[in-house]
Structure formats: structure tokens, C-alpha cells
Amino acid sequence: MSTNETKVTTEATNTGSVQRFLSFSLGAEEYAVPLLCVKEVIALPDVTPVPYTPQHFLGIMNLRGQVTSVIDLRLKFRMKKIENSSETAVIIADLAPLSLGLVVDSINSVMAIREGEIAPRPQIESTQSSEYIIGVAKREKKLVLLLDLAKALSVEDHAALSRAIPAAKAA
Amino acid sequence: MDDFEKELKEGFLQEAEQLLLDAEQCFLSLESLATNPSSGDRSIIEKIFRLAHSLKGSARAVGFEDIGHFTHELESLLVKVKNGELRIETSVVTLLLNCNDHLRAMVNTLKADMSARIDSSALMAELRAHLEGRAAVQEVRSDGEAVPSASAFEPEPAPDSAGTFEAGNQANVTDFFEALKKRGEKPAAPRAETQSAAPPTKPAAAVEEGIRVSLKRLDVLMNNIGELVILQTVLNQHKDQIQSTLLQKTVGQLEKITKDIQGISMSLRMVPLKQTFQKLHRTLRDTSKTLGKEIQFETSGDETEMDKTVIDNLGDPLVHLIRNAADHGIERAEDRLRAGKPAAGQVRIRASHQGDRVVIEIIDDGKGVDPAIIRAKAVEKGLLSPDAVISDQEAVELLFHSGFSTKSEVTDISGRGVGLDVVKTNIEKLQGEVQIESAVGKGTTFRILLPLTLAIIDGMVVTLGEERYVIPIAHIHESLQPGKDDVHYFTNVGEVLSLRGENLPLFQLAAVLNRKIKARPANECIAIVVRTGDKPFAVLVDDIIGQQQVVIKRLGDELQNLRGFSGSSILGDGRAALILDINELVGKGIAKKGSSNNAMMGVA
Structure with a gap:
């Protein structure tokens, strides 16, 4: 969500302001998203696969009567697929107008991060855009990557989905 | 503007919309009355008068002076019509319809901005002209037809009122019309007595009481009921696991009630096709006037109900088909006479239930679609290979392919290159289908099959x-x-x-x-x-x-x-x-x- 993003950047110039993030794990790596765009966290429900969607698009689920799309964040970031465990959770993200479920390996905590603690994203030579990374925060010797969900998901996924629908092939 | 006033105004605007729709229908029936005066149903004029009056009253009550003002003048004209001082003819009906359109535009503008002011001077001038009988005189001159009643309402010289009248000075205009109206009412007195003998028509409001509910709230309700239905299915599937017979019985009863609720909630979204058909009547009237063709319009089954969403999305395709029928289907009067058909064309629209679907047919008695022409055209456009063998029906169905417009000249009415393929796509979006049946020289029927609801x-x-x-x-x-x-x-x-x-x-x-x-x-x-x-x-x-x-x-x-x-x-x-x-x-x-x-x- 762009509003979240602007909030982060404006607060960055404002010494001492605190932003809250929800941190979670993907494999051994730790990530966090602004708490404001998290609607709720649920255990992994039954997910119905949807044909002609990219691999990271896990499918659709029933969220109390609303059909909601579920994206596997691990596959989205091209990580190795990890077996689901009791820790596996779905973050329901509110990216108005979209509402998406994101599968993560485990939910860790809500972190309050001072803007001064956010370091700019590491500059790396990569074919992949790193624009969706807000920055990096350090927590007890571990680094946490702060994500801008809207940038990480919707824009790119919209394009990916429209590309990923070829004509149905005859039997 | 405080909330209460705003609410009042919103209420009025909604009510006005309905009144104007009713009025439009009345004007259209008025026209058929004009062409066939023997039917002599004066109650329609009464109804129009009542509608205009209540619109004027409510508009003034909530403070929409512009509407009140305009309606007032419209009413003056209607008084003349009612008293038989002004003969009902096409020009009058056209003016009335224009006024109706203008009022509707006013309502729409006010909906967006309640403090908007709307200039009505052009139409008001036209109204005045008719009131003074000028237009009628012109009519006599232009088509040479005698207007017997023209002398009956020859304006009194009335130099006094005309003298004080100044364009743009609304206060004077009102006085002027007030005076005119009073004059118009006097001769009506004896007439009113005779009319009171006829059974008084009940005001429309008394027929069925209802409340307005916003579609949004209805959607929330529908969503929740959908949820209820799903949960009920879950309950039913696991009913056998329930030990207590009381609970089992309760689940059974609950199921019945859930079904009832679902049925009712579905019907809440259902609205009759009537309004859609009314709009089509108007479309056809305007189209036929533009084309200079005389076309009769007939509807049946307008009480057929469909889901609001379906109806809302049906308007454009239907308008397209109606225009199509008038423009491409119905021939010019001379061609029709040569073909041994009555000079006036006929377009019928018919709705009915067929199982769990609604069928809407648009039938014209025009020249039909010639499969040979279509075939030639398709080959010319590269849609069909020259040696292809297709049946006549298949050829006619080629009309639904994009970029297919058979009339070589592009007209204002229909045929801008986008054609029936758009109709087909729109209908298919509604889970429906379109069929075409055509006989050369006899006419064409478009049949639209639609589901009752999309929910x-x-x-x-x-x-x-x-x-x-x-x-x-x-x-x-x-x-x-x-x-x-x-x-x-x-x-x-x-x-x-x-x-x-x-x-x-x-x-x-x-x-x-x-x-x-x-x-x-x-x-x-x-x-x-x-x-x-x-x-x-x-x-x-x-x-x-x-x-x-x-x-x-x-x-x-x-x-x-x-x-x-x-x-x-x-x-x-x-x-x-x-x-x-x-x-x-x-x-x-x-x-x-x-x-x-x-x-x-x-x-x-």
C-alpha cells in the first residue's frame, strides 16, 4: 500500500518516531511487514488450486464466506519449498482494494522499530528489482528485511496473472 | 444545509425519478391517444396532471425552486390539454417529452449537487409559445392540416400581460402564467363536474405500500444469507452425527426456514422489466422520428421479474437491438407498401419465463436478413472462404461476429462498426445467450435467453x-x-x-x-x-x-x-x-x- 510506504519514508526523516511491523520467517530468513496492512493471521486452511496461475499462486480459500486468494510467499521469493508445519500461517493482508492471504513459515512477533534503526536496503547487483524492500532492521544480531507488500505482490502479480493465462489447450 | 433537510431532498429526488418515469409512459400513451382519439381515455391526462402537480408540490416543499418553477409552467400547458383547449398532437407530445427529459436532467444534476441552479429558459419559452398558440398556428401552416380547436384557444389579445412580460424576469413570468392558468381554469369548471361522475382513480401510492432500501444494504443481506445457506448445508451434511433428536429436529426446521429466507431474499432483488421496456418505447419513438419511419411498438410480459443486476446490464443491448430493428429491420413506408405490408412497421418486445430462464424477444416485421447478402459480405470481409458451404442459419449468425455491419452507410442510429457482437458479448457476460431467427421479407426475431439471477x-x-x-x-x-x-x-x-x-x-x-x-x-x-x-x-x-x-x-x-x-x-x-x-x-x-x-x- 502506497500510504504505508509514504508513512515509512516520512517517519524516517522524523527522528524518534516508531513504526510497528509484524515479523515472520520464511525458512531461516526473517522478514517483516507494516502492521497496518495486516488484517489478521490464521492457520493454513484448505486451499483450492486455480488453474492457469503462476506456481506461487496457491489458490483460493474460504475466509468466513469471502473467497480470498492465497499466495505462497516462499515460492513468490523463489525459495525452496518447505513442508508445512503447525507453525505455518497465513497473513491476511489488506492491500486495498485487494485482500490477499500470504503463506509464511511462522509468525514471530510484532516489532516496534524506531526509524533510526531502519537501514537502507543493501545495494546489490541483481536482475530482480529490490524496490519492494523498505529497508533492513537489526534485531538481536539478526537482520530483518522490511517489505512493502503492495510492491512485492500486487503490481507484479497482476501482470504475471494476465500473462499466465494461455488459451485452453485441446485434449 | 442540515441533515434533515438533506434527507428530505434526497427523498424527493428519488421520488421525482419515479414520477418522471411514470410521466414519460403517460406521455407516450398520450401520443397513441392522439393518433387514435376514439379510444378517448381521458384518465391518462388526469394522471399526468396529478403527477405534475405532486412533483411541483414536493419540489417546492423541499426547496427546489427551479423544479417547482418549471413544473408550474408545464402544468399550465397541461391544464390546456386537460381542458381540451390544446389538441394533443405530435409536436405537443414531443414538447412534453422534452420537458420530461429536462426535468430528469434537473433531478440528476441536483443529485450530484443539491445547490445547483439550472437554466430552463429555452424550454420555458417553447412552453409559452405553445400556451399562446403560436406553435399550433405554425403547425397549421406547415402541414396545411386544419386544427379545429385552434380557434377555441385563440389567445385573448392579452396585451397587458404580454407587455409586462420580460424574458429572464422569472417573477413576471410566473405572474403571467398564473394569470394564464386562471383564465384556462375558468372554462374547465363545468367539465370538471361531468368528470367527477366517473369513478375516481386511486392515487398510485395506495396500490402497494413499499419502502426504499439501498442496494448496498441489500447486498450485505444477500451476502449474509449466502453464508447462512452454506452453514446450513454443512449442518445438513453432519446431521446424522447429532445424538439428540431434539437438535436433529431443530436442524430440520432450521433448514426449512433457511430455504424460505433464501427464497425471499432472492425475490428482493427482482424487479419487473416494465421500466426497461418503457425506456425502449421512448428509444423507438425517437429513433423512428429521426428516421422518418412510422413504427408501432408493442410490449408484452413487462411484469416479468429479473435480478436488478441483470436488468441494469440489459439496457444497452436492448436499446441496440431496438435501434437495429428500426434502422435495419423496418423498411421505408413505400417499400413496405410495395411488399404488400401495412405502411407502419411493427416492433414487438416480449418477455416470458421458460423454465428457470427469462426469454426476451425483439420481433420486427421488416425485411429480414438475407443470408446471401451476409455470405457475400463475409467473403468480402475475409470472414469466410469463398468456397465455404454454410447453412442459411449459420450465415445469419455471422452477424454476431465483430466488425460485421451490413448496412453500407453508417447512420446515426446504429451501425458504427461496433454491432451485434457487442450485444452478444454483453449478454454472455450475464450468463445468457442471443439467438437470431430471420425470414427474408417477413422480419427478424432476436431472442435473448437469460438466467433469473446471477447471485x-x-x-x-x-x-x-x-x-x-x-x-x-x-x-x-x-x-x-x-x-x-x-x-x-x-x-x-x-x-x-x-x-x-x-x-x-x-x-x-x-x-x-x-x-x-x-x-x-x-x-x-x-x-x-x-x-x-x-x-x-x-x-x-x-x-x-x-x-x-x-x-x-x-x-x-x-x-x-x-x-x-x-x-x-x-x-x-x-x-x-x-x-x-x-x-x-x-x-x-x-x-x-x-x-x-x-x-x-x-x-x-
């Missing part, structure tokens, strides 16, 4: 491996377990199902959906025969779980580009399932596979 459909739940999908029953012609000898495979054609002597292309659902699921032998599967599309075909699924009513849930925006699925639904066990648009999914495959389609070169 809940009857679906067949089928399985594919562990996966489940819903296919709308409306698309399924039959389902069967093919015998071993019924399925044949050819490398260059694919699988073929022999069904009672007919050879249908057979598709594996797994392949159609691009799922990596191992196909089972065909004779262990179920073939589902679909005949709703252009060509019949069959699809092989693993099994059928059953038939059930499914509440359609929209897929999220992130999936809006996904084609081949008309939505999703939540099944009895609480899991989501996709609803297949089987024609769309298979469609492309057929074009590649079917041999008869080779004739169609450029058609996707």
Missing part, C-alpha cells in the same frame, strides 16, 4: 482427482458414462465421443484446465455434454458429486484477468471451488479441432 445458480459439482469444480447446470445438456466402444481417438482430431450416432469432440477436463492429473480410462469417467456454445462437445470428468444450489462469489481483483471461470463458490464442507465457464475454457480448443470451423478463417 445463485444450480451447479453440478464434479471431481477431477482430488479437485472439485462447479459447472452451471444451465450449460449441461446431459451427462453419461460412456461405454468402451463410444470413445475413439485420432491423432489429428483428438478424442471423439459417439453419442446416438452423433460424433462429438471429447475433451479431458484435466487437459482443458492444464492440471497434471492422470487421466482415467474414459469408460470409468463421466462425459458431460454441452450444447450451449457454437458447437456441441463433451467434457470428461472423473465423477459427479451432485447437484446443488451454489452462491456465486466473485473472485478477487487479482484474478480478474483469469478467463474461463465465472466465479467461485463455497461448497458444503466450507471449501472454495471454482465455477467453470466451460464454453470459454473449451472454446479455443474447438476452433482448432472442429473440421467444420475451417470454413471460418478470421473468426476467433
Whole structure:
């Protein structure tokens, strides 16, 4: 969500302001998203696969009567697929107008991060855009990557989905 | 403006919309009254008068002076009509309709901005002209037809009022018309007595009481009821596990009530087609006037009810078809007479129920569609190869292909290159279909078949491996377990199902959906025969779980580009399932596979 993003950047110039993030794990790596765009966290429900969607698009689920799309964040970031465990959770993200479920390996905590603690994203030579990374925060010797969900998901996924629908092939 | 006042004004604007719709219909019937005065139904004029009066009253009460003002002057004209001082003729009806349009525009403007001021001077001037009888005199001169009543309302010299009248000075205008109106009312007195003998018509409000509910609130209710239906299905499926007989009984009773609630909630969204048809009447009137053709309009079945969403999306396609009928269908009067038909063309629109579908037919008695011309045109446009052999019906159906406009000159009315293909697409979006039937020299019938509602459909739940999908029953012609000898495979054609002597292309659902699921032998599967599309075909699924009513849930925006699925639904066990648009999914495959389609070169 762009509003979240602007909030982060404006607060960055404002010494001492605190932003809250929800941190979670993907494999051994730790990530966090602004708490404001998290609607709720649920255990992994039954997910119905949807044909002609990219691999990271896990499918659709029933969220109390609303059909909601579920994206596997691990596959989205091209990580190795990890077996689901009791820790596996779905973050329901509110990216108005979209509402998406994101599968993560485990939910860790809500972190309050001072803007001064956010370091700019590491500059790396990569074919992949790193624009969706807000920055990096350090927590007890571990680094946490702060994500801008809207940038990480919707824009790119919209394009990916429209590309990923070829004509149905005859039997 | 405080909240109370705002609410009052909003209420008025909603009411006004309805009043204006009613009024439009009355004006149109007034016109038929004019052409056929023997019917002599004066109650229609009474009704118009009442409508105008209540509009004026309410507008003034809530403080919309502009509307009040304008209606007041309109009323003055109506008084003349009512008293028979002004003869009802086309020019008058046109003026009345223009006034109606103007009022509607006013209402719409005010809806957006309640403090808006609207300039009505142009129409007011026209109204005045008619009131003074100027226009009528012109009419006499222009077509040389005598207007017997013209002398009856020859304006008194009235130099005094005309003298004080100044354009743009509204206060004076009002006084002027007040005076005119008073004058107009006097001779009406004896007439009023005779009329009071007739049974007084009840005001419309007394017929059926109702309240207005916003569609948004209705949608919330529908959503919750959908949820209720799903939970009820879950309860029913696990009823046997309940130990207590009391609880079991309660679940049973609950089911009945849930069904009732569902039924009622569905009907809440249903509105009659009447208003849509009324708008079409107006469209046809304007179109025929522009074209200079005389066309009679007839509707039946306008009480047929459909889901509001369907009706809202039906307007444009219907308008297109009506204009099409008037422009391309109905011939000019001289051509009609030469063909031995009455000079006035006829366009009929008919709605009826057919099973769980609504059928709307647009019938004209025009020149029909000549398959030979269509064929030639299709070849010229490269849609058809010159040596292709297609039936007349297939040729006529080519009209639905994009870029096909048979009338060489592009007119204002219809035919801008976008044509019937848009109608077809729009109707298909509503889960419906369009058919065309035409006989050269006799006329054309467009038939639109639509589901009653888009919110809940009857679906067949089928399985594919562990996966489940819903296919709308409306698309399924039959389902069967093919015998071993019924399925044949050819490398260059694919699988073929022999069904009672007919050879249908057979598709594996797994392949159609691009799922990596191992196909089972065909004779262990179920073939589902679909005949709703252009060509019949069959699809092989693993099994059928059953038939059930499914509440359609929209897929999220992130999936809006996904084609081949008309939505999703939540099944009895609480899991989501996709609803297949089987024609769309298979469609492309057929074009590649079917041999008869080779004739169609450029058609996707």
C-alpha cells in the first residue's frame, strides 16, 4: 500500500518516531511487514488450486464466506519449498482494494522499530528489482528485511496473472 | 444545509425519478391517444396532471425552486390539454417529452449537487409559445392540416400581460402564467363536474405500500444469507452425527426456514422489466422520428421479474437491438407498401419465463436478413472462404461476429462498426445467450435467453482427482458414462465421443484446465455434454458429486484477468471451488479441432 510506504519514508526523516511491523520467517530468513496492512493471521486452511496461475499462486480459500486468494510467499521469493508445519500461517493482508492471504513459515512477533534503526536496503547487483524492500532492521544480531507488500505482490502479480493465462489447450 | 433537510431532498429526488418515469409512459400513451382519439381515455391526462402537480408540490416543499418553477409552467400547458383547449398532437407530445427529459436532467444534476441552479429558459419559452398558440398556428401552416380547436384557444389579445412580460424576469413570468392558468381554469369548471361522475382513480401510492432500501444494504443481506445457506448445508451434511433428536429436529426446521429466507431474499432483488421496456418505447419513438419511419411498438410480459443486476446490464443491448430493428429491420413506408405490408412497421418486445430462464424477444416485421447478402459480405470481409458451404442459419449468425455491419452507410442510429457482437458479448457476460431467427421479407426475431439471477445458480459439482469444480447446470445438456466402444481417438482430431450416432469432440477436463492429473480410462469417467456454445462437445470428468444450489462469489481483483471461470463458490464442507465457464475454457480448443470451423478463417 502506497500510504504505508509514504508513512515509512516520512517517519524516517522524523527522528524518534516508531513504526510497528509484524515479523515472520520464511525458512531461516526473517522478514517483516507494516502492521497496518495486516488484517489478521490464521492457520493454513484448505486451499483450492486455480488453474492457469503462476506456481506461487496457491489458490483460493474460504475466509468466513469471502473467497480470498492465497499466495505462497516462499515460492513468490523463489525459495525452496518447505513442508508445512503447525507453525505455518497465513497473513491476511489488506492491500486495498485487494485482500490477499500470504503463506509464511511462522509468525514471530510484532516489532516496534524506531526509524533510526531502519537501514537502507543493501545495494546489490541483481536482475530482480529490490524496490519492494523498505529497508533492513537489526534485531538481536539478526537482520530483518522490511517489505512493502503492495510492491512485492500486487503490481507484479497482476501482470504475471494476465500473462499466465494461455488459451485452453485441446485434449 | 442540515441533515434533515438533506434527507428530505434526497427523498424527493428519488421520488421525482419515479414520477418522471411514470410521466414519460403517460406521455407516450398520450401520443397513441392522439393518433387514435376514439379510444378517448381521458384518465391518462388526469394522471399526468396529478403527477405534475405532486412533483411541483414536493419540489417546492423541499426547496427546489427551479423544479417547482418549471413544473408550474408545464402544468399550465397541461391544464390546456386537460381542458381540451390544446389538441394533443405530435409536436405537443414531443414538447412534453422534452420537458420530461429536462426535468430528469434537473433531478440528476441536483443529485450530484443539491445547490445547483439550472437554466430552463429555452424550454420555458417553447412552453409559452405553445400556451399562446403560436406553435399550433405554425403547425397549421406547415402541414396545411386544419386544427379545429385552434380557434377555441385563440389567445385573448392579452396585451397587458404580454407587455409586462420580460424574458429572464422569472417573477413576471410566473405572474403571467398564473394569470394564464386562471383564465384556462375558468372554462374547465363545468367539465370538471361531468368528470367527477366517473369513478375516481386511486392515487398510485395506495396500490402497494413499499419502502426504499439501498442496494448496498441489500447486498450485505444477500451476502449474509449466502453464508447462512452454506452453514446450513454443512449442518445438513453432519446431521446424522447429532445424538439428540431434539437438535436433529431443530436442524430440520432450521433448514426449512433457511430455504424460505433464501427464497425471499432472492425475490428482493427482482424487479419487473416494465421500466426497461418503457425506456425502449421512448428509444423507438425517437429513433423512428429521426428516421422518418412510422413504427408501432408493442410490449408484452413487462411484469416479468429479473435480478436488478441483470436488468441494469440489459439496457444497452436492448436499446441496440431496438435501434437495429428500426434502422435495419423496418423498411421505408413505400417499400413496405410495395411488399404488400401495412405502411407502419411493427416492433414487438416480449418477455416470458421458460423454465428457470427469462426469454426476451425483439420481433420486427421488416425485411429480414438475407443470408446471401451476409455470405457475400463475409467473403468480402475475409470472414469466410469463398468456397465455404454454410447453412442459411449459420450465415445469419455471422452477424454476431465483430466488425460485421451490413448496412453500407453508417447512420446515426446504429451501425458504427461496433454491432451485434457487442450485444452478444454483453449478454454472455450475464450468463445468457442471443439467438437470431430471420425470414427474408417477413422480419427478424432476436431472442435473448437469460438466467433469473446471477447471485445463485444450480451447479453440478464434479471431481477431477482430488479437485472439485462447479459447472452451471444451465450449460449441461446431459451427462453419461460412456461405454468402451463410444470413445475413439485420432491423432489429428483428438478424442471423439459417439453419442446416438452423433460424433462429438471429447475433451479431458484435466487437459482443458492444464492440471497434471492422470487421466482415467474414459469408460470409468463421466462425459458431460454441452450444447450451449457454437458447437456441441463433451467434457470428461472423473465423477459427479451432485447437484446443488451454489452462491456465486466473485473472485478477487487479482484474478480478474483469469478467463474461463465465472466465479467461485463455497461448497458444503466450507471449501472454495471454482465455477467453470466451460464454453470459454473449451472454446479455443474447438476452433482448432472442429473440421467444420475451417470454413471460418478470421473468426476467433
